[in-house]
Amino acid sequence: MAKAVDDGRVYLSLEEVHEELLKLLLLFDDFCKVHGLRYSLDSGTLLGAVRHKGFIPWDDDLDVSMPRPDYERLLSLDGELPEGLHLVNALNSVFAFGFCKLCTDKIRAQEPSYEGRMDEMLWIDIFPVDGISPDLDEALKTWKAVHRTTRRNVWATVNHQAERGLRRVLKTACGALLRLGDPRGEMLHAIADAVSNPGYERAGRVCCLVGGESGLWTLPKDGYEATVEMEFEGHLLPCMCCWDEFLNELYGDYMQLPPEEERRTHCIKAWRV
Structure with a gap:
């Protein structure tokens, strides 16, 4: 149950965060069906569907991904989202990454790294999936360019009080120096270059270039685009049919539970507004 603390806010329990995230996910799923947008459960959410048929018990976020063309359409439809929902990205906020968040206006959910930088609302992470060169060296070069500029923008944007x-x-100190330049512009430029070469439609393999620290992985585009329905908290939702290959790339022996000390969360504080 939610509990009151010294600052007067009533913070949601992890179970209540899961309930609200599921509501947000189902609204997103309905919106995608209405507008013909393709997506897949992704990262820890996909792992949760496979291993737990729902949330990873200690996780406090949701991840989905979309082919780049569908992702761009979603951004263009921001104004048509259901009432109380909106998209947050590096173009309309100080959010430091090259993907976007679908947020609800009803629940604040603050991460320590954005405290004092941005008032966050409970969200779903939405990652664009892009075409990538079949040449591994070329693909790695592209990924490193995006990753390097993203890391610089993150250092310049977030606070570092958790360190x-x-x-x-x-x-x-490094963040202050980086802010003397244009780290966000450098990141967006690197992403634009990566997205156009070879481009999603011309590519045979795809990857997420903007997903943070997980490293380079690539998948066959036809395997990513073809989806199967998997149970997630009692609902059937689309998942890439190459889910086993993907989860092996990210997590190795993914059916094995990690040690308790490695069960990380975003450490969010969530409360109703």
Whole structure:
């Protein structure tokens, strides 16, 4: 159950966060069906569907991905989203990454890294999937260019209070220096270059170039685009049919539960507004 704390807010329990995230996911699913948008459960959410038939018990977010053409259409339809929902990205906020979040206006959900930088609302992460060169060296070069500029923008954007000791001092100082330039512009330029070469439609393999620290993985485009329905908290939702290959790439022996000390969350604080 939600509980009150010293600051007067009533924070949602993890179970209540799951309930609200599921509502948001089902609204997103309905919207995609109405507008013919393709998507797949992704990352830890896909793993949760396979291993737990729902949320990973300690997880506090939801991840989906979309082919780049569908992702761009979604951005263009922001104004047609159901009332109370909106998209947040690096173009309309200080969000530091090259993907977007579908947010609800009803629930604040603050991460420590954006405290004092951006008032966050409960969200679903939506990752664009792009075409990638079949040449591994070329693909790695492309991924590194996006990853390098994204990391610089993150360092310049978020606060570093969660870091300890010397790491916090160094990241804070580096972030201040990076802000003297245009780290967001550099990131967006690198993403635009990567998206256009070879382009989603011309590619035979795809990957997520903007997904953070998970490293480079590639999948056959036909395997990613073809979806199967999997159970997630009692609902059937689309998942890439190459889910086993994908989860092996990301997590290795993905059916094995990680040690308790590796069961990480976003450490969000969520409350109703």
